[in-house]
Amino acid sequence: MQLPAFPSSLLPALGHIMRPLVRLMLRKGVTYPRFAEHLKRLFVDVAEREFGLDGLPPSDSRISLLTGVHRKDVKRLRGGQELDEGDLPENVSLGAHLVSVWLNTTPFCLRPGRPQPLPRLASVGGGCSFDALVAEVSKDIRARVVLDEWLRLGIVRLDEQDRVHLEAMAFIPQHGFEEKTAYLRHNLHDHACAAVHNLTEDAEPFFERSVHYDSLSVASIEQLRERVSEDGMRMLIAFNQLAAELEAHDLPSADQRQRMTIGLYFYTEPSSPTGSDPTKADRP
Template sequence: MARSEHIDISGAFLRVLRGLLRPLVRTMIARGLTAPVVYSLLKRVYIEVAEESFRLDDKPLTDSRIALLTGVHRKDIRTIRTEGTDETGASRRKSALLATVIGQWMSAPDFTDATGTPIMLPRQVDGGPDFETLVRSVSRDVRPRTVLDELQNAGLVTETPDGLLQLEADAIVGTANAPDKEAFFAANVGDHLAAATENLLAETPPFFERAVFYNQLPPEAVDAIETAARAQAQAMLEDLNRQSSALHRDSKDAPGPRQRYRLGIYFYREDTADADQDEKAQDP
């Protein structure tokens, strides 16, 4: 009986998973990723997750145990484990560093004017706010010149004829640069999915995750809601950025463990089928 219930649950979840994968597969095809390439990547991720989250007594898993958990052949497991990890973590850390620098520039009192607008900064000066001080306030592990190059390449920072650095509007609304958009896609969707996964697997959902949705609204009504949502969400994010920046500065030298957080907001709209078409689709 237990086996039958397990099969029913798995079958239901496969249908859920199919819905989740459809937009992701659309992105893969648009980026030229074929199914065999994704199969290879999926095997690697299965192995990595098994090693990270399914250890017994904090001991490394054997190839046989990973094969049992994942269904990946032991030969493939041995090959993948000898190849080591990829650079996803490093790419994510770089993206987080750049975002934190921009966040400080948009909110820290030393780098904003009386209205809260980011000021233009010299690269380096004595006795005043400059770009080097901004970067050093976030991290001393990366050279300010390296951070500046990344921001300029992404079009988020420009230099005026008199040598001042200016934060561009794209730093707030996002860049059109493909690699940066992909990094944001990975981090933003990845954290949302991680939160949703924890909420699904835990008896008591640990993370805030809510949505409001309506069907059968005229397009002009959705236009009004989207306009309001953009304004309210942007105001909330900017306020939380100011709070986070102040807390970051106040606790920079405090001892103890560190954590990161991400609050994401999205809005999605699409055409819905006519009511009679919905009813026909539900007929056996």
């Protein structure tokens, strides 16, 4: 079997995508041999899961041919521990759910998107307290445990009246590397899945658009940063409210349940002096 030649533009594009990830690995002490072994396992895992024939799992020889990984290593890696492809960690998914309720559900918000400061204790605020908010989502975890963790992460603050204020309009930890890593994994994975789908599938493409300029001043960048922060968060809160309303009425069977991610990002860096002509809008 002869494998098709890959497009000449693919490797440079993948290298460009990997550059910030390599920067992250070097800053956090992940060496090339360590990552190369993990990447080898990943190649074998994807080939095993997604490149079978006639509904049957591929043989070691076929995986070796597809991936270029030596057959001896394929056999070793197929018998090892499975790669972690699970959902967001429980503490992160619970936190996101709590913030969604705080943003969208009375009496915890003045109106959708306007969370109220909540008295910390139910003995003071009753059904409109932080204790009540946590109890709305889970009866198995104490509100004090959630509060202490959220104070550590910078998600909430306490005022002099012992009221809890939501500092981030979505579950975005200000501190806590493990929590931030969970969102790195989730958000970049789903963005990459949408982009790969649009490149490789004949089905309806996922929405993936961006706007970019390369000749702006620092002052203009700051103005855009503030505008994206305000309008972008307003848009995400509106999508969050709609998704919460739809989920409350949906009753899909277990095999019909769908998950989705909607994202928005902003990035800036100095323009290359030899950069190409500015392009106003980018489309896949």
